[in-house]
Amino acid sequence: EAGVVQSPRYKIIEKKQPVAFWCNPISGHNTLYWYRQNLGQGPELLIRYENEEAVDDSQLPKDRFSAERLKGVDSTLKIQPAELGDSAVYLCASSLGLVGEIDTQYFGPGTRLTVL
Amino acid sequence: ILNVEQSPQSLHVQEGDSTNFTCSFPSSNFYALHWYRWETAKSPEALFVMTLNGDEKKKGRISATLNTKEGYSYLYIKGSQPEDSATYLCARHNFNKFYFGSGTKLNVKP
Numbered sequence: 001e002a003g004v005v006q007s008p009r010y011k012i013i014e015k016k017q018p019v020a021f022w023c024n025p026i027s028g029h030n031t032l033y034w035y036r037q038n039l040g041q042g043p044e045l046l047i048r049y050e051n052e053e054a055v056d057d058s059q060l061p062k063d064r065f066s067a068e069r070l071k072g073v074d075s076t077l078k079i080q081p082a083e084l085g086d087s088a089v090y091l092c093a094s095s096l097g098l099v100g101e102i103d104t105q106y107f108g109p110g111t112r113l114t115v116l
Numbered sequence: 117i118l119n120v121e122q123s124p125q126s127l128h129v130q131e132g133d134s135t136n137f138t139c140s141f142p143s144s145n146f147y148a149l150h151w152y153r154w155e156t157a158k159s160p161e162a163l164f165v166m167t168l169n170g171d172e173k174k175k176g177r178i179s180a181t182l183n184t185k186e187g188y189s190y191l192y193i194k195g196s197q198p199e200d201s202a203t204y205l206c207a208r209h210n211f212n213k214f215y216f217g218s219g220t221k222l223n224v225k226p
Contacts, residue, residue: 003159033214042120042205042216056212091160102148102167105214107160 002026004108006092012114018080021111025073025094032069033105034077035091043091049075050097079113087115118142120208122217129196130225136192137220139206143187148209151180151191154219155202163191165209196224 005024013019025032030051035043046065048056051072060067064083069075079086089112093105120141129135141149148167154160164173169184177194193200203219 031212035216040125040218042122042207042218043214044216045213048212102165102209103212104150104162104165106162107152109157109159 004092004094004106006090006108006111008111009109010112010114012116013082014116015084016081018078019082019113020076020078021090021092021113023075023077023092023094023108025075025092026106028096029094029106030072030097031095031103032075033091033093033095034067034075035093037089037091037110039088046077046090082113082115084115087113089113118208118210118215120206120215120217122204122206122220124220125218126221126223128223128225131196131198133196133224134192134194135196135222136190137204137222138188138190139217140188141206141208141215141217143184145210146184146187146208147211149182149189150207150209150214151189152205152207153202154205160205163204191220193222196222198224198226200224 032049034046037043046060049069067077089110091110092108095103095105151163152160166182171182179192182189201224203221205219207214207216
């Protein structure tokens with residue numbers, strides 16, 4: 001079974017440029033998460049989708065970040081314009097979205113973003 | 117926001133040594149705790165999910181214990197091997213949110 005796929009794996013851009021990350025979750029997984037991991041810290045949730053609905057985007061900086069999950073499958077996370085402080089690893093994860101049971105997340109390899 | 121703390125931040129051991137590290141978290145309203153292993157350039161891999169106080173899980177040479185009353189979990193690696201070198205993350209699972217620690221980076225020298 002294919003795991004969570006993310007692209008690109010690495011991205012270097014100059015500040016004020018736009019950037020987009022793509023995630024393809026595990027087939028059949030209803031829940032999709034985007035996390036940001038800053039150097040020396042743990043992953044922090046940016047947004048969580050249940051199918052195509054964003055159910056938790058409280059930590060997403062909405063002035064410059066946007067996300068979409070069309071048809072409840074693939075997802076794209078965009079930053080426009082990027083700032084120096086956006087340099088981080090962006091992780092995508094998916095899970096079955098079990099109700100009343102413990103849900104395990106499966107992660108992609110992440111996109112390492114460097115903003116110069 | 118739940119504060120999940122891991123210690124030590126990094127650890128260097130020799131091949132064959134046994135080692136352990138700690139994940140501490142707020143004990144109130146506990147739901148579940150997850151452990152992940154994250155090797156460089158790979159995806160974080162789920163190791164264990166633990167829910168009950170006193171839970172002990174084992175996978176090969178790696179095991180974990182859970183104390184929900186005092187809010188901590190230990191991860192043990194017996195007879196460390198170079199392939200165990202990775203960052204070990206714990207996450208407290210609260211409803212639909214996962215709160216991660218900053219990880220323990222383990223380096224096993226051959």
